[in-house]
Amino acid sequence: MLTDRQLLVLQIIIDDFISNAQPVGSRSLSKKEGITFSSATIRNEMSDLEDLGFLEKTHTSSGRVPSEKGYRYYVDHLLSPQALNKDDRLMLKSVFAERIYELENIIKNSANILSELTNYTSIVLGPKVHEHKLRKIQIIPLNQEAAIAIIVTDTGHVENKTFSLPPSFDINELEKVANILNERLVGVPLIELKDKIYKEVAVLLRQHIHSYGELVSSLADSFSGTISEKLFFGGKTNMLKQPEFHDIDKITSLLSMIEQEKGIYEIITQNPSGIHVSIGRENKNIILKDCSLITATYSVGNEQVGTLAILGPTRMEYSRVISLLQFFSNDFTALLTKLYQK
Amino acid sequence: MLTDRQLLVLQIIIDDFISNAQPVGSRSLSKKEGITFSSATIRNEMSDLEDLGFLEKTHTSSGRVPSEKGYRYYVDHLLSPQALNKDDRLMLKSVFAERIYELENIIKNSANILSELTNYTSIVLGPKVHEHKLRKIQIIPLNQEAAIAIIVTDTGHVENKTFSLPPSFDINELEKVANILNERLVGVPLIELKDKIYKEVAVLLRQHIHSYGELVSSLADSFSGTISEKLFFGGKTNMLKQPEFHDIDKITSLLSMIEQEKGIYEIITQNPSGIHVSIGRENKNIILKDCSLITATYSVGNEQVGTLAILGPTRMEYSRVISLLQFFSNDFTALLTKLYQK
DNA sequence: GTTAGCACTCTGTCTTAGCGAGTGCTAATA
DNA sequence: TATTAGCACTCGCTAAGACAGAGTGCTAAC
Numbered sequence: 001m002l003t004d005r006q007l008l009v010l011q012i013i014i015d016d017f018i019s020n021a022q023p024v025g026s027r028s029l030s031k032k033e034g035i036t037f038s039s040a041t042i043r044n045e046m047s048d049l050e051d052l053g054f055l056e057k058t059h060t061s062s063g064r065v066p067s068e069k070g071y072r073y074y075v076d077h078l079l080s081p082q083a084l085n086k087d088d089r090l091m092l093k094s095v096f097a098e099r100i101y102e103l104e105n106i107i108k109n110s111a112n113i114l115s116e117l118t119n120y121t122s123i124v125l126g127p128k129v130h131e132h133k134l135r136k137i138q139i140i141p142l143n144q145e146a147a148i149a150i151i152v153t154d155t156g157h158v159e160n161k162t163f164s165l166p167p168s169f170d171i172n173e174l175e176k177v178a179n180i181l182n183e184r185l186v187g188v189p190l191i192e193l194k195d196k197i198y199k200e201v202a203v204l205l206r207q208h209i210h211s212y213g214e215l216v217s218s219l220a221d222s223f224s225g226t227i228s229e230k231l232f233f234g235g236k237t238n239m240l241k242q243p244e245f246h247d248i249d250k251i252t253s254l255l256s257m258i259e260q261e262k263g264i265y266e267i268i269t270q271n272p273s274g275i276h277v278s279i280g281r282e283n284k285n286i287i288l289k290d291c292s293l294i295t296a297t298y299s300v301g302n303e304q305v306g307t308l309a310i311l312g313p314t315r316m317e318y319s320r321v322i323s324l325l326q327f328f329s330n331d332f333t334a335l336l337t338k339l340y341q342k
Numbered sequence: 343m344l345t346d347r348q349l350l351v352l353q354i355i356i357d358d359f360i361s362n363a364q365p366v367g368s369r370s371l372s373k374k375e376g377i378t379f380s381s382a383t384i385r386n387e388m389s390d391l392e393d394l395g396f397l398e399k400t401h402t403s404s405g406r407v408p409s410e411k412g413y414r415y416y417v418d419h420l421l422s423p424q425a426l427n428k429d430d431r432l433m434l435k436s437v438f439a440e441r442i443y444e445l446e447n448i449i450k451n452s453a454n455i456l457s458e459l460t461n462y463t464s465i466v467l468g469p470k471v472h473e474h475k476l477r478k479i480q481i482i483p484l485n486q487e488a489a490i491a492i493i494v495t496d497t498g499h500v501e502n503k504t505f506s507l508p509p510s511f512d513i514n515e516l517e518k519v520a521n522i523l524n525e526r527l528v529g530v531p532l533i534e535l536k537d538k539i540y541k542e543v544a545v546l547l548r549q550h551i552h553s554y555g556e557l558v559s560s561l562a563d564s565f566s567g568t569i570s571e572k573l574f575f576g577g578k579t580n581m582l583k584q585p586e587f588h589d590i591d592k593i594t595s596l597l598s599m600i601e602q603e604k605g606i607y608e609i610i611t612q613n614p615s616g617i618h619v620s621i622g623r624e625n626k627n628i629i630l631k632d633c634s635l636i637t638a639t640y641s642v643g644n645e646q647v648g649t650l651a652i653l654g655p656t657r658m659e660y661s662r663v664i665s666l667l668q669f670f671s672n673d674f675t676a677l678l679t680k681l682y683q684k
Numbered sequence: 685g686t687t688a689g690c691a692c693t694c695t696g697t698c699t700t701a702g703c704g705a706g707t708g709c710t711a712a713t714a
Numbered sequence: 715t716a717t718t719a720g721c722a723c724t725c726g727c728t729a730a731g732a733c734a735g736a737g738t739g740c741t742a743a744c
Contacts, residue, residue, distance in 0.1 A: 025706050040718050043707065061706050061724045102504050140478055142498045143681070150492055150500060156484045158492060158502040162444050237601050240594040248590075252582045255597075259579050339485070367737050382687050385738065403693045403737050 002052075008034065009045045010054055011078045014066045018315050021243045023063030068280040068314065071292070075277050075318050082319045084327055088117055092328050096335050103127065103157060106335075107232050110308070114328065115235025118321055120312035121258065122234040125268050127305040127336075129157055129229065130191035137185060139178040141171045149222060153190065155300070155340040161222035166214035173209055177219075180204050194224045229306065231261050231268070244290055244313045257287045258311075271295040273304050275322055275329075280314045292316045296325035298332045300340050308332070344394075349420065350376070351387045352396055356408045356416045360657050363585045365405030410622040410656065413634070417619050417660050424661045426669055430459055434670050438677050445469065445499060448677075449574050452650070456670065457577025460663055462654035463600065464576040467610050469647040469678075471499055471571065472533035479527060481520040483513045491564060495532065497642070497682040503564035508556035515551055522546050536566045571648065573603050573610070586632055586655045599629045600653075613637040615646050617664055617671075622656045634658045638667035640674045642682050650674070 002010070012032055013024045026046060030039040046064050049055045054070035057063075066074065084092075095109045107124050114122035132153035141147045142162065150160045165171075184201050185193060197220040205212040236258055245251045257263050263285050270284075279292045294316070295309040308329055310321050344352070354374055355366045368388060372381040388406050391397045396412035399405075408416065426434075437451050449466050456464035474495035483489045484504065492502045507513075526543050527535060539562045547554040578600055587593045599605050605627050612626075621634045636658070637651040650671055652663050 023706090027706075038718050039706095040720090041716085044717090047708080057707085059725055061708095062726080063706065102502075136482055138480055138492070140494050146498075146681075148494065148498055148500060150480075150494070152482050152490065152492070156488075156490055156504065158490060158500075160444075160500040162498060237594065237597045240590065240597065246590050248582060248588050248593075251590075251593075252579065255579045255582065365737090369737075380687050381737095382689090382739095383685085386686090389739080399738090401694055403739095404695080405737065 005037075006045055006049060007078065009042060010049055010066075010070065011074065013046075013055065013064055014070060014074045014078070017066055018317055021315060023058055023065050025063035028063075066315075068282070071279045071314055071318075072282075075279070079319050079322070082323050084323050088324065089327065091117055092324070092331065096331060103155070103336075104230075110328070110332065111232045111234035113234070114308065114310065114324065115233075115238055117324060118310055118312070118317070119235070119238050119241065120310050120316065120321070121236055121238050123264060123268060123307075123309040123311060124232040124234075125265075125307040125309070126230040126232065127155065127157075127300070129153065129159070131189050131305075132157055133187050133189050134185050134193065137178060137181050139174045139181075141165075141174055144171070147171075147174060149219065151190065151223075159190075163218045163222035165218070166211040169211060169215065176208055177205065177215070180208065190223070194220045197223070229265075229269070231265055233258065239311075242313045242315075244315065250290070253287050254291070257285070263287070264311075267293065268295065268307050268309055271297070271307060271309075273297045275326060277318065277322070290314055292318070294318070294321050294325060296329040298329045298336065300333070300336045305336070347379075348387055348391060351384060352391055352408075352412065353416070353420045355388075355397065355406055356412060356420070359408055360659055363657060365400055365407050367405035370405075408657075410624070413621045413656055413660075414624075417621070421661050421664070424665050426665050430666065431669070433459060434666070434673065438673060445497070445678075446572075452670070452674065453574045453576030455576070456650065456652065456666065457575075457580055459666060460652055460654070460659070461577070461580050461583065462652050462658065462663070463578055463580050465606060465610060465649075465651040465653060466574040466576075467607075467649040467651070468572040468574065469497065469499075469642070471495065471497075471501070473531050473647075474499060476527050476530050476532060476535065479520060479523050481516045481523075483507075483516055486513070489513075489516060491561065493532070493565075501532075505560045505564040507560070508553040511553055511557065518550055519547065519557070522550065532565070536562045539565070571607075571611070573607055575600065581653075581655075584655045584657075586657065592632070595629050596633070599627070605629070606653075609635065610637065610649050610651055613639070613649060613651075615639045617668060619660065619664070632656055634660070636660070636663050636667060638671040640671045640678065642675070642678045647678070 009029070012029060012035070016024045016029070016032075026039040026042040029035065029042050030037070035042070046055060050057065050064065053067060054073060055064040056067045058065060091113060095106065095113055098109075104126070107126055111122045111124045132155045134151060135154045136152045138150045139147055140150065144165070146162055146164050148160055148162050150158065152158050181201060184204065185196060188196055197216060202212070202216045205216060209215065236255065239245050239254055240251060245254065267284060267288075274297060276295045277292065281289050283289070283291065283293055290313060291311055292314045293309055293311050295307050297304045297307050299305055308325055310325065312321070351371070354371060354377070358366045358371070358374075368381040368384040371377065371384050372379070377384070388397060392399065392406065395409055396415060397406040398409045400407060433455060437448065437455055440451075446468070449468055453464045453466045456466075474497045476493060477496045478494045480492045481489055482492065486507070488504055488506050490502055490504050492500065494500050522543060526546065527538060530538055539558060544554065544558045547558060551557065578597065581587050581596055582593060587596065609626060609630075616639060618637045619634065623631050625631070625633065625635055632655060633653055634656045635651055635653050637649050639646045639649050641647055650667055652667065654663070
């Protein structure tokens, strides 16, 4: 177990390093408020903390820097839940103040505000659209060869898919098709649409529609595609401001990873509900070895539907970011629940 | 006027610099194929070309580097129209091979392929949606307070807007509203929708709908918003690969500009039809002073509707990029014309 | 007009020296 | 026994000097 004094030293070193990005030496530490013992004593404590794995040196005679274990301990035990200041709260609230109902816009705004407030990169995983239920489907012919299917979910999400029509298909029959689809599919989760079309709707279409076979497959295929959660980013370039990423190779691989989205998506979707912090190599992806990721889930009612996240250096302002995410995910959940839960 | 030999020297220097990113010296130049004269002669020619403003030195005893004027001359007079190689052509064609009809997906794919082929950043300005004409409008209630209006254009573009309903509005009246809107607004360019609603539709709604006033303004406002061209990017991080941007400050301001989109949008929308090259400080924005931007417009039928662009360092492979864009914009125009022109 | 030759210039790298910040250890102190 | 003052030592950083390499400009010869 760590002594009180060791805890104090550890805490001050991490706080200092988080704000200054410079290794902390015993002498500068001894001048801090709250320190009543000498630099020699601190050197001894530091040495012990290093032996225990909480601190590291960048070279033999440098000051100390927190290790991943140090950050982990700090996050788990030393973080005092910090109240948000008024400006931050107002800023966050502003997302909800506007009279916007489009979920996508709300999410985009959220991502931007989170990145602005933190100066890190924000990531928002949109709601799991494929679990939303169909409210209405409409088909609009585009030309002889193709038509658009517009899907509206019970949450107000709109998705449109273009699909091709069989040759010599009578466009006037599309209305009939739409009616049949609506009759059968309203209330069905989007992810099951494709299946239902093949299993239940195909039979019906067969009775009423001429060349139904090709139509069914073309329609079903168009639904199977990209009905997946979308990622939204804010402040992608904020990483460039961090001194630990003033290195072309590091920043290149990091930004490339962000641009690809796939790696981020995999990590984000794995996180459990509530607030979760993963530090450095705790992240599955080696590219994030110098980064920390803090995630918070949001819900509609009791059902968790998406994730908010902040990506920054391991030297992150954990306390502040956690407070922000906590506050925001609560409000976000409340808003969504009010809007979309009947 | 430049002599033939000067042209040759200028051309070889620029070609060499474009591929190696290193100042070109007289001795290395004298070893090139096609050079029958000595390095001393070349030095004299270089000196003259420098006096004329086509070349620059990075320091007194360095090799030569093309100036902006040099690049300009090169693009205007020295570029031999280079045929695309087979691989490139196949790659570009692949965008059109898939059975995708959604314009947005086609555009995203285009941006990605262009950036992959060039190793620069690609920018695609989507079609001017606000000039498209309304094909159909549908209104779907979301809850007591809001409803979604779905707009489909004659080009198959779908846009949806959420708008708020007046308190105690009877949801069943929405169908009536939709009918009136369709009757009156089909065929109207999106940009004129707001106006028409106020001027023509309001009167009609007044006769049929209860609390029409608030509804009209809420509906019209939702249309006035972001019906603007969208920008799509590919290879945003490709800039990091260029040696001229191995500098944190440069890359930060460049990537920030790209992330903001606004500056890029202004530049892209100003360019004239056809292929256009702007080099270094010819770009309005000072942040692009080390970049060249090549734009190509695309059309539906005879009407120019959008722009493809490649952003790279001034040391750009002009010939190749111009060929690619030329080829691609032609095919793109052909595809769009076929799909969307009745 | 072209070219060989040469002195000169500038960059980049390597080495050396010195400074400053910091550590670890020892011995004195409370 | 825990704390602290003192001191030798280490390492990174910077400036300065030396040197090689690439390139230029000029002159004189072809």
